[in-house]
Amino acid sequence: xxxxSSRQLGDLTFPEVPQRLRDTSILCLPIGAIEQxxxxxxxxxxxxxxxxxxxxxxxxxxxxxxxxxxxxxxVSLSREHDWAxxxxxxxxxxxxxxxxxxxxxxxxxxxxxxxxIVNGHGGNRGVLDNLMHELxxxxxxxxxxxxxxxxxxxxxxxxxxDVHGGKDETSVMLALxxxxxxxxxxxxxxxxxxxxxxxxxxxxxxVSFPWRTDDPRLTATGxxxxxxxxxxxxxxxxxxxxxxxxxxVLRRLLDQRMPKx
Ligand SMILES: [Zn+2]
Numbered sequence: 109x110x111x112x113s114s115r116q117l118g119d120l121t122f123p124e125v126p127q128r129l130r131d132t133s134i135l136c137l138p139i140g141a142i143e144q145x146x147x148x149x150x151x152x153x154x155x156x157x158x159x160x161x162x163x164x165x166x167x168x169x170x171x172x173x174x175x176x177x178x179x180x181x182x183v184s185l186s187r188e189h190d191w192a193x194x195x196x197x198x199x200x201x202x203x204x205x206x207x208x209x210x211x212x213x214x215x216x217x218x219x220x221x222x223x224x225i226v227n228g229h230g231g232n233r234g235v236l237d238n239l240m241h242e243l244x245x246x247x248x249x250x251x252x253x254x255x256x257x258x259x260x261x262x263x264x265x266x267x268x269x270d271v272h273g274g275k276d277e278t279s280v281m282l283a284l285x286x287x288x289x290x291x292x293x294x295x296x297x298x299x300x301x302x303x304x305x306x307x308x309x310x311x312x313x314x315v316s317f318p319w320r321t322d323d324p325r326l327t328a329t330g331x332x333x334x335x336x337x338x339x340x341x342x343x344x345x346x347x348x349x350x351x352x353x354x355x356x357v358l359r360r361l362l363d364q365r366m367p368k369x
């Protein structure tokens with residue numbers, strides 16, 4: 109990739125920014141996490157997923173939709189995993205401050221006003237959903253958040269809840285970074301997962317709990333899902349689906365551009 113064709117913001121020089129970006133450009137911001145993903149996936153799983161998916165979205169759709177990849181935010185909201193060595197987390201206050209600072213400087217330093225956040229960590233969802241109103245109302249940005257594993261239309265045929273480090277996430281890592289997957293550490297769970305506890309603590313839409321991955325009702329390994337059933341082929345299918353679906357998402361983002369306040 110030559111400098112002239114790169115769509116990574118960091119590859120540009122400062123005089124190139126106003127030449128190549130417009131107010132209609134879409135900035136793509138990967139958000140990862142550094143947190144335990146069981147014994148078989150690395151701490152930076154969500155960083156790799158968010159960053160590489162963004163890279164593929166920009167490579168596929170960048171010229172058509174004028175996409176620009178921002179540097180990855182690698183640490184986010186991971187307190188549910190903070191029992192595990194290596195897990196790093198921001199506070200909610202710190203994360204919101206970081207995101208508002210980013211928004212302030214995006215508006216100062218770049219002509220683009222569309223912001224597609226590619227969120228690699230499900231634990232960020234609630235805060236990001238609310239934060240988007242501030243990104244729009246306080247900074248004039250036109251934001252959306254892509255949640256890759258929920259955007260994918262692939263039926264992963266998981267037979268138990270796939271929450272963390274399970275079939276879909278492990279498959280995507282086998283496709284993106286196979287050298288980082290400890291296949292020897294993947295084994296079917298010794299006892300079947302308590303799907304009722306997972307349904308009650310994680311998926312019940314009528315109540316929210318601060319569920320954690322050191323809760324023995326949910327997992328004995330830190331991971332929740334069928335990592336042993338993962339495959340690189342499934343991972344490639346999920347990635348292809350996310351990239352394909354992103355075209356419609358980003359077109360919708362441009363369509364919903366709000367009038368200037
Ligand atoms: Zn993850």
